Amino acid sequence: MLERYGHGGDLRTAEEAFGMAAQSFVDFSSNMNPLGPPDSVKKALLSYAELIGQYPDPAVRGLRRKLAERHQIDEQSIVVGNGAAELIDLIIRALQPKLTTLAIPCFDEYGDAIRKICGAVYEIKLSAENQFELHLELEHLCGAAATGSLFMLGSPNNPTGQLVDPALIRMLLSKGAYVVVDEAFMDFVPEESQYSLVQEAARNEKLFVIRSMTKFYSIPGIRLGYIVGMPRTLSGLRRLQVPWSVNSLAQLIGESVLDDPDYAERTMMWLQEERPWLIKELQALGFVVNPSVANYLLIRIPREAELSASMLQLEMGKLGILIRDASRFAGLDHTYIRVAVKLRKQNEQLVAAFKQCLLQSRGGR
Numbered sequence: 001m002l003e004r005y006g007h008g009g010d011l012r013t014a015e016e017a018f019g020m021a022a023q024s025f026v027d028f029s030s031n032m033n034p035l036g037p038p039d040s041v042k043k044a045l046l047s048y049a050e051l052i053g054q055y056p057d058p059a060v061r062g063l064r065r066k067l068a069e070r071h072q073i074d075e076q077s078i079v080v081g082n083g084a085a086e087l088i089d090l091i092i093r094a095l096q097p098k099l100t101t102l103a104i105p106c107f108d109e110y111g112d113a114i115r116k117i118c119g120a121v122y123e124i125k126l127s128a129e130n131q132f133e134l135h136l137e138l139e140h141l142c143g144a145a146a147t148g149s150l151f152m153l154g155s156p157n158n159p160t161g162q163l164v165d166p167a168l169i170r171m172l173l174s175k176g177a178y179v180v181v182d183e184a185f186m187d188f189v190p191e192e193s194q195y196s197l198v199q200e201a202a203r204n205e206k207l208f209v210i211r212s213m214t215k216f217y218s219i220p221g222i223r224l225g226y227i228v229g230m231p232r233t234l235s236g237l238r239r240l241q242v243p244w245s246v247n248s249l250a251q252l253i254g255e256s257v258l259d260d261p262d263y264a265e266r267t268m269m270w271l272q273e274e275r276p277w278l279i280k281e282l283q284a285l286g287f288v289v290n291p292s293v294a295n296y297l298l299i300r301i302p303r304e305a306e307l308s309a310s311m312l313q314l315e316m317g318k319l320g321i322l323i324r325d326a327s328r329f330a331g332l333d334h335t336y337i338r339v340a341v342k343l344r345k346q347n348e349q350l351v352a353a354f355k356q357c358l359l360q361s362r363g364g365r
């Protein structure tokens, strides 16, 4: 079980499970940009030695200024954190929602953060028939107007790859609910300006948007994310944050990647070409692939294969390919896996390994 610590991308666990060196795996279980960190990161690393003897800027001013410019919002509307994961935890601790609605399957950390404050969770079950798109029925809205009620939604949602219609979020806000939108993968969406609620969050005291810098810029080791909201409401969150939670290397790297517009362009070109190619190849093998706007795909294993997600993960791991057993997401069963979209050569390796596993399972019967 590669998700021993709750997430994909755990190469140390893979090393222990399959007896191979961490760097020998092709990792489709976490959703990083396969172009790797922008060149500007290397330059930032070289200049870092001078900063190490000083405390980081506790207010993360340089990076907040650049993020504010990028989103055309006031820098007071941004709090930077030690990855989006820290901000998910912080916003829940700051809001202390009595009731939180989640649309499952979704990122596990939402539920974990709510359980830590002993809050109640109401689950909307997204359905495969609707391609896991979020539609709100009357029954889902009952809690929206209750005092202190929160909706926590991923857009694009992990693991489904679906966006939430901004009109739905506006409707929830109009009913009096608080809404936190996790836009960790929004940078991968070419129509970002149509779907992102960053600017609205900067002027609505009940709306918050969380962004991650780790996926798009391929810097998960550095831990960098931010939350956007009204300055007054964010001050409560800031009070709960550990001082210097964002170290100076993370601040420096965060600033450097935002100076690299060419990287974003190359990323978009890669994804627009590679995602449809991979979907077509996977469908040809009999997999059912959920439509995705993101850099990962939620996939149902063909029934005839008689392979569960955990069995397939094991067989693929033996071939040096790591995939996510998506049955570990609440709301999905043992027929679901999730893979990242990577570069063509790696995607070809993925398809070839799947083919081998499917053939083996047929031969075994």
Ligand SMILES: Cc1ncc(COP(=O)(O)O)c(C=O)c1O
Pocket: 082, 083, 084, 085, 086, 107, 154, 157, 158, 182, 184, 185, 211, 212, 213, 214, 215, 220, 223, 224, 225
């Ligand atoms: C939907 C979603 N939100 C947030 C995070 C956390 O991102 P970070 O690495 O910035 O903490 C993840 C990580 O996998 C994620 O999938």
